[in-house]
Each structure stands twice: as structure tokens, then as C-alpha cells.
Amino acid sequence: MHAHFSAHVYARHSHDAYSFGLTEAGAQQFSCRGGAHTSAAGLLMAFNPDDPHDGRAAADLGYQYRMVHIGPQLVREVLADATGGRGSMPLFADPVLHDPVLRGTLLRLHTALAGGADPLVRDERLTAAVTAMVRRGASGPVRVAADAPGGARARAARRARDLLRERFGEQVPAQELAGAAGLSRFALYRAFRAEYGMTPGDYQRLLRLRRGRELLAGGVTAAQAAAEAGFADQSHFHRWFVRYYGVTPGTYQRAARTR
Incomplete structure (x- = not known):
């Protein structure tokens, strides 16, 4: 959810998930756990599952915020994968947090959920969010499962890389990628980043951009290049092409034709 409210007043309610409100502008007042709270721009609202709360604007211009809900079962699954079953469920004592890392x-x-990112990217960001939740909100220390030894880690990362190279234009489920590597999803993310300096999702995007660049140089349209390289649409291809190469696909194609 991404919204701006000025006159709307939330009735007292709760969610069956961990819920985080990221206040972007203005301020919101709400009551929760017997107290009154205000979340201004830059702050984070953190509600545990079944935390009753309400909400209203705390300023005449209202407030703008994003809301993220993460179900307890998803949290359990990620923790089981990341800690070998030793992780404790997080419990946030304060409903208003100043935590730039978690935010x-x-x-x-x-952004990944709202922007239609690839499942692999969404899974990576979900894992990062859950582990950040635990490290910053859990009531006790959490032990993260140990990495595989160096040689085994490199081989596992290489197996995942080879699968991504073979199927870079497809949606490769995170569980399938981890299975091919012989590691848990969490261990694979750590191993892959250690070996290649980026997540599997970032690497897959890079492969798609390289293919798109080849297609542009070969004379196909940007829309065709985006589709054949595996991007969801041309706008995603355009945005990432500029981020990686500093020029638009059209500018690159015109320059390639003059060589």
C-alpha cells in the first residue's frame, strides 16, 4: 500500500501479520498498546501481529506513507532457512522506530512488491527484510547458520551462476536455484554475494541487460530487446539500462550503428 491521507481516520483494528508503516511526509497519530504515538517523516511504525491500533493525520496537510505486511508463516520459513531452525520470532516493543537500516x-x-520485480528479487528482499526484523526486533539473540566452507561455497555459487546463465530470461524460483546449488536460500545468497559481489537477482538482471544490449546493437527495437532479454516490460528495461550504462537504449543503439 502507498497512500496519502488527510481527513481519513482509521478505526481501531489489527492485522494477522507484521505490519510496517514507512512515513514519507507529514505525520500520523495513533494509539497502540495503551499509549499515544506519532510517526513523522523518516520514522517507522512497527506493529506485531494482532496489535490493535487506529490512525489519523497529525498535521493539516495529512501524511503520506507506505505499508508493508509480512505474514508470520513467511517469517518462520525464512528464519528456518536462515538459522537452521534456531531463530526466534521478532517482537517489537516500541511501535515507533527510528531505524534507518530496517526502514x-x-x-x-x-518497491519490489509494488513494482512487479522478478520473483527472485522479491524473495531476496523478503529474506533481507525478515533477517533485519529479527536482528533489530527479536527479544533474544539470533544465530545465523554458518556459511559453507570456502571451496564448497564457491562450487555452490558457481552452480547457481550456471543455472542463471542458462535460463536468464526465465523466472527461476529461489527454491529451485538453491536446490541446484545444494544450499539453503539464505546460505546461497551469502555465498553468491561473497563470490560474485552481488545477489543472484542482481546477476540475473545483469545478464538480461547484456543480452538486451547485444540485441540493440543488432538492430532490434527496444521493445523487442526488452521482451527477448526477459524484462517484464520496456519501461523496466529502459530504467535499468540507464542505471547500468548511463545512456538510454535508443542512444546506445544509435551510437552502435555508427561504429
Whole structure:
């Protein structure tokens, strides 16, 4: 959810999930756990499952915020994968947090969910969000499962890389990628980043961009290049092409034709 409210008043309610409100502008007042709270721009609202709360604007211009809900079962699954079953469910004692790290992690997850990112990217950002939740909100210490030894880690990352190279234009489920590597999803993310300096999702995007660049140089349209390289649409291809190469696909194609 991404919205702006000025006159709307939320009735007292709760969610069956961990719910995080990322306040972007203005301020919101709400009551929760017997107290009154205000979340201004830059702050984070953190509700545990079944935390009753309401909400209203705290300023004349209202407030703008994003809302992220993460179900307890998803949290359990990620924790089981990341900690070998030793992780405890997080419990946030304060419903208003100033935590730039957790906020940034949740913002990246929301952006992936709202922007139609590939399942592999969404899964990576969900894992990052859940582990950040635990490290910053769990009532006790959490032990993360140990990495595979160096040689085994490199071989596992290489198996995942080879699968991504073979099927870079497809949606490769995170569980399938982890199975091919012989690691848990969490261990694979750590191993892959250690070996190649990026997540599997980032690497897959890079492969798609390289293919798209080849297609542009060969004379196909940007729309065709986006589709054949595996991007969801031309706008995604355009945006990432500029981020990676500093020029638009059209500019690159015109330059390639003059060589």
C-alpha cells in the first residue's frame, strides 16, 4: 500500500501479520498498546501481529506513507532457512522506530512488491527484510547458520551462476536455484554475494541487460530487446539500462550503428 491521507481516520483494528508503516511526509497519530504515538517523516511504525491500533493525520496537510505486511508463516520459513531452525520470532516493543537500516530494507521490499520485480528479487528482499526484523526486533539473540566452507561455497555459487546463465530470461524460483546449488536460500545468497559481489537477482538482471544490449546493437527495437532479454516490460528495461550504462537504449543503439 502507498497512500496519502488527510481527513481519513482509521478505526481501531489489527492485522494477522507484521505490519510496517514507512512515513514519507507529514505525520500520523495513533494509539497502540495503551499509549499515544506519532510517526513523522523518516520514522517507522512497527506493529506485531494482532496489535490493535487506529490512525489519523497529525498535521493539516495529512501524511503520506507506505505499508508493508509480512505474514508470520513467511517469517518462520525464512528464519528456518536462515538459522537452521534456531531463530526466534521478532517482537517489537516500541511501535515507533527510528531505524534507518530496517526502514531502508523494508522500503526496498515494498518497491519490489509494488513494482512487479522478478520473483527472485522479491524473495531476496523478503529474506533481507525478515533477517533485519529479527536482528533489530527479536527479544533474544539470533544465530545465523554458518556459511559453507570456502571451496564448497564457491562450487555452490558457481552452480547457481550456471543455472542463471542458462535460463536468464526465465523466472527461476529461489527454491529451485538453491536446490541446484545444494544450499539453503539464505546460505546461497551469502555465498553468491561473497563470490560474485552481488545477489543472484542482481546477476540475473545483469545478464538480461547484456543480452538486451547485444540485441540493440543488432538492430532490434527496444521493445523487442526488452521482451527477448526477459524484462517484464520496456519501461523496466529502459530504467535499468540507464542505471547500468548511463545512456538510454535508443542512444546506445544509435551510437552502435555508427561504429
